[in-house]
Amino acid sequence: MISLLVARLFGLPESYWASITTLIVMQSTLGAALSISGQRFAGTAIGAACGGLAGSYFPGNVAVFGVGVFLIGVLCAALRLERSAYRYASIALAIVMLIQRSQSHWVIAAHRFLEVSIGIAVGLAVTALWPERERVPKGAA
Numbered sequence: 001m002i003s004l005l006v007a008r009l010f011g012l013p014e015s016y017w018a019s020i021t022t023l024i025v026m027q028s029t030l031g032a033a034l035s036i037s038g039q040r041f042a043g044t045a046i047g048a049a050c051g052g053l054a055g056s057y058f059p060g061n062v063a064v065f066g067v068g069v070f071l072i073g074v075l076c077a078a079l080r081l082e083r084s085a086y087r088y089a090s091i092a093l094a095i096v097m098l099i100q101r102s103q104s105h106w107v108i109a110a111h112r113f114l115e116v117s118i119g120i121a122v123g124l125a126v127t128a129l130w131p132e133r134e135r136v137p138k139g140a141a
Contacts, residue, residue: 003122012115021119022126030127036084037120043081043088044116046072048109050089051096055105060098068093092116 003022007015025033025040050068058064069090076086096109 002126003119006122007115007118010114010118012111012118014111014115017112017115018119018122021116022123025120025123026127028127030124030131033124033127036082037124039082039085040088041117041120042079043076043085044092044113046075046085047089047092048096048113051093051112052106052109054093055097055108058097059105060100065094065097068097088116 001019003018004015007018012018021040025037028036050072054061054064054068072089072093073086076082076089092109092112096105096112099108101108
């Protein structure tokens, strides 16, 4: 709810992405969420930028989308980013490039990056303030 309200406060049109991202981040413990959130953040930035670029010149083009996903994989490997960065980048590329809207693809890319970034930040904050207890299996003490 917090991420949704923050995204709406900034006037982001698809603020629900902030909430979705928060829920994904909160699935991990704080230690795990911290390390993977940097990857998610980097991936979202890469995917949004690639989506803005590809969408500006080839909106909705399936072949260019496929090439974009491949090139994002190559870039993530070259930057030694993990698969979570690659997945977030590919998702951002798809959302920015393939969904038809009346706005510029660069505006859509900026919105997606901000919505996901808000979701990551709120998810990390909630996980830090309300940590999940680690469960000890029965018989192990």
